[in-house]
Amino acid sequence: MSIGFINGKYVALDEKAVPIEERGHQFGDGVYEVIRYYNGEGFMLEEHLERLEKSAEAIRIDLEGGIDSIRTIIEEGVKKAAIPDCSVYLQITRGAAERNHLFPKDVPPSVSMTIKPMAPFSKEMLNNGVSVITHPDERWANCYIKSLNLLPNILAKQAAAEKHAYEAILYKDGKVTECSSSTIFIVLNDTVITTPLSKQILPGITRMAVKEICEKAAIRFEEREYTTEELFSADEVFLTSTTSEVLPVTHIDDRKVAEGTPGNLTTLLMELFKAKTGQ
Numbered sequence: 001m002s003i004g005f006i007n008g009k010y011v012a013l014d015e016k017a018v019p020i021e022e023r024g025h026q027f028g029d030g031v032y033e034v035i036r037y038y039n040g041e042g043f044m045l046e047e048h049l050e051r052l053e054k055s056a057e058a059i060r061i062d063l064e065g066g067i068d069s070i071r072t073i074i075e076e077g078v079k080k081a082a083i084p085d086c087s088v089y090l091q092i093t094r095g096a097a098e099r100n101h102l103f104p105k106d107v108p109p110s111v112s113m114t115i116k117p118m119a120p121f122s123k124e125m126l127n128n129g130v131s132v133i134t135h136p137d138e139r140w141a142n143c144y145i146k147s148l149n150l151l152p153n154i155l156a157k158q159a160a161a162e163k164h165a166y167e168a169i170l171y172k173d174g175k176v177t178e179c180s181s182s183t184i185f186i187v188l189n190d191t192v193i194t195t196p197l198s199k200q201i202l203p204g205i206t207r208m209a210v211k212e213i214c215e216k217a218a219i220r221f222e223e224r225e226y227t228t229e230e231l232f233s234a235d236e237v238f239l240t241s242t243t244s245e246v247l248p249v250t251h252i253d254d255r256k257v258a259e260g261t262p263g264n265l266t267t268l269l270m271e272l273f274k275a276k277t278g279q
């Protein structure tokens, strides 16, 4: 059964537990993580916690008890929920205080969490790949922070859905950055290519897993900027995220990627990723 948690209390997901003057609610003043559990094990949990700590530091939220207290909250929650295959959404905000842009004094951060079952990913999407659109990257300059402020991401993903597409590949100044809620990769001449880490993209944990897999399997992996023209001429395209895992992209803006079917390297990476998660 799905469960919720807020500031030390377990609650039902529909319980009215958040004060109106909560800064996450009024300003989006907070950060979050999404962690996938496979068979009761948090996949790359430490990497997620490290990214969360960096996000919180970047917006100057002090975590009382540090990241260890967050690990404890997650681990206890997963045990209580007793769902071996679940996704954990963990959010930290600057707390509840009278609405004012300035940081409130002596107000503790709010920590909330939901834990929900994860069904295996749609076989059809895995086998056939997904369609995506391209969309301008209209986000701010600090996309490495996993901030609650997701308005441009929401608008891009909605634009994709309205064109019956799964995701929006974002581009800025003619270069591909990432997707609205995932990392994007192309394959050119048997080399897996993805945008280098910078303040302009979120350092994806699944991206990190794919990089490790490529290194182990001696698959050429390159981190460099690439253009939308290269995207359209790629031999293969795939996207990654905690919830989408490794997913082939077979159509972009209604144009086929190569033959319009998942590529060989993508299929291999899907298998190797599955093995890494213990599935």
Ligand SMILES: Cc1ncc(COP(=O)(O)O)c(C=O)c1O
Residues within 6 Å of the ligand: 034, 153, 178, 179, 180, 181, 182, 183, 202, 203, 204, 205, 206, 207, 240, 241, 242, 243
């Ligand atoms: C903008 C963005 N990029 C990339 C990702 C993928 O990150 P991860 O692999 O850690 O889920 C996400 C995940 O939510 C995201 O929102």
